[in-house]
Amino acid sequence: MPAKTKRAASKASKARVTKKAKRPASKAKRLVGKTKRAASKPKGVQRVPEHMHTITPHLVVNDANAAIEFYKKAFGAVEHYRHPMPDGKIMHAEMQIGDSVFFMNDEMMGTKSPQTIGGTPITIHIQVEDVDALWNQAAAAGCQVVMPLMDAFWGDRYGMLLDPFGHSWSMASHIEDVPPEEMGQRAAAAMAEMGGGQQQQPSPPM
Numbered sequence: 001m002p003a004k005t006k007r008a009a010s011k012a013s014k015a016r017v018t019k020k021a022k023r024p025a026s027k028a029k030r031l032v033g034k035t036k037r038a039a040s041k042p043k044g045v046q047r048v049p050e051h052m053h054t055i056t057p058h059l060v061v062n063d064a065n066a067a068i069e070f071y072k073k074a075f076g077a078v079e080h081y082r083h084p085m086p087d088g089k090i091m092h093a094e095m096q097i098g099d100s101v102f103f104m105n106d107e108m109m110g111t112k113s114p115q116t117i118g119g120t121p122i123t124i125h126i127q128v129e130d131v132d133a134l135w136n137q138a139a140a141a142g143c144q145v146v147m148p149l150m151d152a153f154w155g156d157r158y159g160m161l162l163d164p165f166g167h168s169w170s171m172a173s174h175i176e177d178v179p180p181e182e183m184g185q186r187a188a189a190a191m192a193e194m195g196g197g198q199q200q201q202p203s204p205p206m
Contacts, residue, residue: 051101057124058103060111061165064090067104070164071095074141075126075134097126114166123160123168131157131173143169153186154178 048054061067065088071077075097082093089106096102102124107113114120128134135149142164149159155176161169178186 051096053100056101056103057122058105059124059165059167060105060107060113061167062107062113062115063165064093064104064106067163067165068093068095070141071097074138074143074163075169076137098128120166120168123170126169126171128171128173131159131171134171135159135161138163138169138171151175153190154183 059067064082065084068077068079068082068090072079078096080094080096080101083091085091089108091105091108093104094101095104105111107116126134131149138161139145143161144163145159146162146168147158147160147170149157152158152172155174155178156172157175158170158172161171163169
């Protein structure tokens with residue numbers, strides 16, 4: 001066999017050996033990565049607990065202990081737990097209204113309550129079977145009426161309240177399915193009746 005051909009054959013043989021040697025290492029690397037990923041998720045642990053939804057309101061308040069008791073009285077909230085700090089302030093609390101969870105804590109680590117910043121740009125909406133009953137309960141507990149309970153043009157019986165801790169709440173029961181072609185006419189009529197839309201108007205929670 002010519003020398004040139006021998007050198008080529010030897011080079012090809014070395015390349016095959018090197019390629020084979022690399023395969024086990026690469027496979028081992030993949031297995032290690034897979035093991036690490038499996039270890040990061042303990043067996044049987046749910047990433048999203050059954051009682052949680054994708055989005056959860058997290059309320060910051062002044063005096064979370066008082067707020068927890070108020071929400072129980074006003075909205076029938078259920079307390080799951082609260083974690084107090086040494087000074088008695090609440091680091092974290094989990095509450096539930098109906099089928100929905102929300103979190104709470106006192107001001108800390110830069111978080112501010114509506115009372116500190118002078119208001120809130122967020123309204124928390126509650127959809128219930130009997131809005132009149134919940135409305136009366138919340139108002140009796142001390143919520144301030146922002147928008148009286150009414151039969152709104154989009155088919156909900158709807159109203160808005162402000163709680164003593166500065167958070168805004170709306171609540172409703174759906175009472176009518178309004179056809180899309182009729183929604184615009186009803187909206188225009190409602191705006192005209194309330195002063196041409198110059199007052200604060202509610203938006204359909206759809």
